[in-house]
């Protein structure tokens with residue numbers, strides 16, 4: 001549609017957690033719905049190479065892309081909103097930037113020059129920002145800059161934006177600054193000063209915000225918008241209110257009402273049209289008007305943190321809308337589950353999902369949970385570690401292999417029903433070394449999985465080191481836990497089921513990463529449907 005790609009930068013001020021990712025994704029949705037080919041990139045100012053080694057307590061969920069990049073959870077929002085896959089190029093950290101510059105230095109490519117933040121680090125940032133634009137696949141690239149303006153570690157990124165504005169020329173870039181307009185209840189007023197200061201901080205680095213998106217709990221009146229425009233040096237229509245929404249899926253429409261897409265397109269001198277949000281709005285309507293509800297237990301060890309299982313929670317929202325039911329997800333901490341309280345904690349549920357995870361903490365509670373749902377025939381979905389726990393539970397309680405375990409938890413178990421993958425045995429480094437990204441899975445025709453996917457060959461995303469130990473395959477099959485999906489090349493078990501139960505499926509992969517508003521994941525859709533059926537029969 002356009003010849004040269006246009007670049008939109010989203011910076012944040014005043015406070016973290018204002019939702020830059022959701023604003024970026026919502027704007028992208030509005031532009032995509034006007035026919036623009038668009039992608040979003042996140043720049044993270046921390047020194048880890050990627051979030052793959054970060055504890056979920058630190059940084060929430062690690063989102064995995066098709067190409068096996070371990071990335072920031074905002075990429076999940078981008079994919080869920082746009083239904084366009086992202087890749088490693090969509091998430092860059094300071095660690096990655098420095099690593100490539102230092103590697104280049106070691107190769108002697110700087111020809112004896114002193115390597116410095118400016119220009120070498122900033123050049124590498126600029127190069128990374130333009131990789132997506134130069135691919136020819138996009139008309140517009142939105143780059144979200146992590147952190148808050150004024151942070152020491154954000155400075156090279158802001159400097160790169162300043163330089164790019166000159167390199168790319170007028171009307172090819174647009175800077176959106178997301179800020180907070182707090183309400184002081186003692187004064188009964190919304191306050192603009194923090195925004196003024198944060199715009200000023202940005203200007204000290206030579207970057208003038210073109211648009212202000214103001215997070216607020218109360219409506220901004222005209223006077224306040226005028227004041228913000230005047231003090232912050234932007235046009236009045238470029239002061240956009242972003243009021244708290246009951247669901248993130250309302251934000252594109254809220255931004256449309258505020259005219260964010262129009263102001264952006266005007267700045268970039270691109271044609272603006274009425275966005276076609278038909279599919280989106282059908283989803284929002286279904287999401288907000290459920291006909292019934294189901295309660296599903298999410299069993300994990302990070303349940304107190306909303307962000308740790310972000311993609312799972314969102315996949316339930318998509319699947320709920322598809323089934324026209326409200327999915328109430330009840331977080332259940334596996335560490336506090338035991339045989340004595342299991343009935344009390346799980347008895348009322350319509351379905352149970354045992355979450356992915358690493359390490360020993362909380363796994364016995366997960367195993368107890370699987371036993372309870374299996375014996376009571378409650379619909380079950382086990383994801384990655386959750387699937388592995390289902391295998392261990394079956395081995396211990398049905399095959400009577402009392403010490404069955406995963407070698408991740410007990411290296412010396414005499415029944416390693418979950419084993420380290422052969423390809424992992426020589427792996428020493430932790431970062432980016434798991435079995436990651438998209439792999440094929442072939443599904444047996446006579447299975448629940450086949451009914452769900454209606455296809456014999458699927459591809460799903462992965463993130464694991466351990467696998468079902470195929471030496472035990474026949475033993476499990478004869479007893480009633482059946483592997484029904486396999487990697488066509490290696491035979492690695494991807495799916496297990498208990499055909500005798502209502503709905504009992506464990507998957508080695510992560511279906512949650514691929515669920516989007518446009519394509520709710522079939523496994524989640526079927527699981528929610530099974531939970532509803534189970535509830536109605538109770």
Ligand code: GLN
Pocket residue numbers: 355356357358359383384385386408463464465466467
């Ligand atoms: N810890 C398990 C493994 O590495 C499961 C990983 C996960 O749940 N993502 O195989």
